[in-house]
Amino acid sequence: MHQTVGRYGYREIRLPTFESTEVFSRGVGEETDIVSKEMYTFEDKGGRSITLRPEGTAGVVRAVLENGLLASSPLPLKSYYIQSCFRYEKAQKGRYREFHQLGIECFGTHEPAADVEVMAVAYDLLVAVGLADVVTLEINAIGCPSCRPVYHEALKQYFSEYRDKLCDTCQVRLDKNPMRILDCKNEACQDIAKNAPVMRDYLCEDCVEHFDKVQKLLQEADMAYVVNPRIVRGLDYYTNTVFEFIAEGVGTQGTVCGGGRYDGLIEQLGGQPTPAVGFGLGLERFLMLLEERGKLPPPPPGPALYAVGIGEAGRAAARRLAARLRTMGLAAETDLADRSVKAQMKAAGRLGAAFTTVLGDDEVAAGKAMLKNMDAGTEVPFELAATDALYDLLTAPVTGA
Ligand code: ATP
Ligand code: MG
Numbered sequence: 114m115h116q117t118v119g120r121y122g123y124r125e126i127r128l129p130t131f132e133s134t135e136v137f138s139r140g141v142g143e144e145t146d147i148v149s150k151e152m153y154t155f156e157d158k159g160g161r162s163i164t165l166r167p168e169g170t171a172g173v174v175r176a177v178l179e180n181g182l183l184a185s186s187p188l189p190l191k192s193y194y195i196q197s198c199f200r201y202e203k204a205q206k207g208r209y210r211e212f213h214q215l216g217i218e219c220f221g222t223h224e225p226a227a228d229v230e231v232m233a234v235a236y237d238l239l240v241a242v243g244l245a246d247v248v249t250l251e252i253n254a255i256g257c258p259s260c261r262p263v264y265h266e267a268l269k270q271y272f273s274e275y276r277d278k279l280c281d282t283c284q285v286r287l288d289k290n291p292m293r294i295l296d297c298k299n300e301a302c303q304d305i306a307k308n309a310p311v312m313r314d315y316l317c318e319d320c321v322e323h324f325d326k327v328q329k330l331l332q333e334a335d336m337a338y339v340v341n342p343r344i345v346r347g348l349d350y351y352t353n354t355v356f357e358f359i360a361e362g363v364g365t366q367g368t369v370c371g372g373g374r375y376d377g378l379i380e381q382l383g384g385q386p387t388p389a390v391g392f393g394l395g396l397e398r399f400l401m402l403l404e405e406r407g408k409l410p411p412p413p414p415g416p417a418l419y420a421v422g423i424g425e426a427g428r429a430a431a432r433r434l435a436a437r438l439r440t441m442g443l444a445a446e447t448d449l450a451d452r453s454v455k456a457q458m459k460a461a462g463r464l465g466a467a468f469t470t471v472l473g474d475d476e477v478a479a480g481k482a483m484l485k486n487m488d489a490g491t492e493v494p495f496e497l498a499a500t501d502a503l504y505d506l507l508t509a510p511v512t513g514a
Pocket of ligand 1: 117121168200202207208209210211213216367368369370371372393394395397398451
């Protein structure tokens with residue numbers, strides 16, 4: 114993941130685990146599920162209200178503004194993070210109270226090309242592990258401050274007729290942020306939402322043009338997508354383009370990755386108006402998908418060499434040999450528990466060491482020992498001082514049938 118995002122010019126940012134509660138209530142929005150129901154908020158010893166981060170974007174924006182990065186970096190500024198997030202939710206498959214996200218944020222351009230590049234980064238992450246055909250990219254346009262209010266009114270009017278049938282949460286949403294009703298998980302609300310007015314019919318000219326361009330660029334990049342007017346995203350700060358990568362088999366929730374454009378957030382958090390676009394990808398859901406499709410990478414290999422030591426001189430020689438190999442970039446281990454030769458050999462096997470050697474007084478005196486290939490069971494002699502030759506033996510490609 115670090116490599117894939119790095120190829121697009123993203124640089125890692127490391128953020129504190131908690132922020133002033135205000136960062137999220139102002140940044141994410143009071144009416145969102147995240148802020149109204151899911152935050153771990155408490156007072157510290159100084160009486161300040163602090164919150165374990167429920168998402169990454171608001172914290173990145175806070176840090177970027179506090180450190181003046183938008184003024185001191187060439188734009189667009191591209192930042193990414195891999196970090197834990199905390200939400201007080203009903204724990205179930207693919208939904209945890211502490212989970213991890215890879216997120217990317219691209220600050221400083223309003224161009225549709227940025228929206229599409231951000232989607233391409235997520236797409237590449239999925240392609241890299243063979244998940245591209247398991248997920249669907251769904252996109253939508255949710256308008257901007259000039260066209261969304263009109264749509265809100267239309268939604269209010271529509272949903273008002275069904276007020277009594279909506280869930281309690283949606284009755285509150287109806288007054289404060291009716292668009293949030295569209296992605297309520299309650300069945301009755303979903304049924305009612307089916308015939309609700311769609312944002313597309315209310316988009317202003319600029320938004321229509323932006324969304325058309327996004328689609329044109331997606332086609333140009335050969336990225337398959339579907340337009341889903343029901344995608345509104347759970348955070349208040351999104352404007353215009355929103356998207357999700359959705360898969361089968363990730364628990365009740367199929368969304369592996371969600372993102373969009375958030376042109377209003379930076380100003381809302383006290384910065385100069387700055388357009389931005391980004392996504393958050395849930396690592397546990399990503400791993401669940403890999404596991405279900407049998408695409409989890411194999412466990413990392415064991416050490417190249419386990420040097421078994423007998424007696425004081427032999428153990429010292431084993432340690433020296435391992436240390437030299439490590440400086441050459443190979444993984445090498447020796448016994449740290451004063452174990453017998455037999456127990457050391459067993460440990461080497463359990464670790465999956467590719468080669469072993471046994472060093473005792475005789476080997477140290479002769480300056481020579483045997484190198485055993487653990488898979489093949491074959492042995493070849495080597496000189497303790499000839500580290501380069503040993504390196505070649507340890508890294509030679511496996512030959513034979
Ligand atoms: P959902 O609709 O599943 O609640 P969300 O809209 O709340 O998702 P975002 O805030 O967009 O999710 O977070 C981005 C990604 O983080 C999600 O697509 C998902 O993969 C992951 N994610 C969100 N909440 C959780 C959680 N409680 N446990 C595990 N992963 C999560
Ligand atoms: Mg959620």
